[in-house]
Amino acid sequence: MEDFLRACQGAVLDNEAKTLAAKMGVAHVSLLQRANPDNDAHRLTVEHLYGILLHTGDMRPLIALANEFGFDLVAKKAPKPQELTRSMIGVGKEFADLTIAVHEALQDGRVCQFDKSTIRREISHIRESLAVMDESVKVA
Structure with a gap:
């Protein structure tokens, strides 16, 4: 769980937290507090995690979560469209x-x-x- 929480924090910190917070519709300070695994008073919700993944494209949290359960995260390659x-x-x-x-x-x-x-x-x-x-x- 620790790796997952640290990956969430890293995704927030490494992707311009102020800009990310604005895209997610949350206060910058609130996002930083929620993403901080050392802050027991605040936690990220699933909606926050989704927003982080959506707006940053940073899949470290998802990779860490998959690893916790013994899975590998592999991106799908979209096939080439035809007529x-x-x-x-x-x-x-x-x-x-x-x-x-x-x-x-x-x-x-x-x-x-x-x-x-x-x-x-x-x-x-x-x-x-x-x-x-x-x-x-x-x-x-």
Whole structure:
């Protein structure tokens, strides 16, 4: 917990606390007091933490929190958007591939490990193509 609280304080102090406080709609002194892990009288709220992350882009608090629970924080890379019709065709193709994989797996009346891995691979392809479509819609 100590690392997380220190990371919150560092994010506030290293990102122009006065400007940050104004963006968050809180008093500068109040933000400094709340971010100070040595001040037992004041604590950051979830809303404050969200504001710090949003307005600074400083992910140290989130990284420290993830580390506390044994996780790594990894930024997602947005896929490259495509023309909307093209991305829709990609989604349709991936759904068709999944349909074929499921039908082939069910032909002999049982689904073996190979069939499961093939189906799961096709599902991941659908997720990827939906992510491309999501980005495509954002720029359309």
